[in-house]
Amino acid sequence: MLLISTAFLYGSAKKTPKKLSRSRSCKTRCSNVSCKHTNDRSFGHRVIWREVCIIRINHSSPVPLYYQLREQIRDNILSGRWEYGKELPGELQLCESLNLSRATVKQAMDGLVQERLVERKKGKGTFVIYQNEGHNIFSDPSLTRQMEAVGVEVYSRVLLSEIGSLENDVSGYFDENTADFRKIRRVRYARNRPLAIEENYIRKDWAKDILKQNLNKISIYRYLEQANDMQFDAYHITAAPILLSTEDKQLLGLEDERIQLIVFKKDIVGIRLDITAYSKNEKVMFNRRFLNGNHFSISVDYDAMTRQFTIGGGKMTIPGDESE
Secondary structure, eight states: OOOOOOOOOOOOOSSOOOOOOGGGSTHHHHOOTTOOOOOOOSHHHHHHHHHHHHOOOOTTSSSOHHHHHHHHHHHHHHTTSSOTTOBOOOHHHHHHHHTOOHHHHHHHHHHHHHTTSEEEETTTEEEEOOOOOEEETTTOSOHHHHHHHTTOOEEEEEEEEEEEOOOHHHHTTSSOOOTTEEEEEEEEEETTEEEEEEEEEEOHHHHTTGGGSOTTTOOHHHHHHHHHTOOOOEEEEEEEEEEOOHHHHHHTTSSOTTOOOGGGOOOOEEEEEEEEEEETTEEEEEEEEEEEGGGEEEEEEEETTTTEEEEEEEEEEOOOOTTO
């Protein structure tokens, strides 16, 4: 799965650029025929108009114009190329340069504000408030330790903790399917926002007193290592795109549970991580994790000579704090 994002540069301007003839338009500089580039020599104007020229709006496409604009800005913010605290081009500049109505641009920006990716500051402009921090999911499958590595506290809300048999879609990960697996399902939070839905299936011999612990706070990986005086030394990880269920979207804060009309619902792509944790070649636990697909990326290197793919890393970005 390859993620391709456009990138913006930005700046600020004190003067309104003068309109020039088509011969001096952006078309000769960046091939964006919808952009009305100026030849203003100030640094601020050059940067602002260069970033607008990167945006591609197809006025003949059936895809709504506001959606095209919103998604291109959104992709650049989530990719980290448009960094926290940076100013976006003004709405009037976007209207003029991309030949869009004020209502269209406002609708796109309103969506970004609602997602807490940007913030309007009266008299100043619109700024990125999303902090594209992240961690490598392959460095340590323990979500708690991943967050600790970047200085973020994580806590949980327990949805289920019981003893029982494995569900059909999980049973294949173990050689046996007895009725005494420890099953735990939690929503994991960071910065007061849902980060992941996590399921753990632990074999009886390794579980110890896991169900008697404070599952809202503990790291299951860490507890099992300490209780069994061992270290997890191997993992098998599979990442796959999925369509999140209505329940999963609500638990991850991606859809309001009050929405009933199907016309207001939308498909959201998530990522399912299946992690089998081993100690000395013995399967200890199966961990399934559901993530917002917009916060997940994998980098892959390809060697054309050997035709081999190498995974460079898998990154999950951390949502911002709603209280900020």
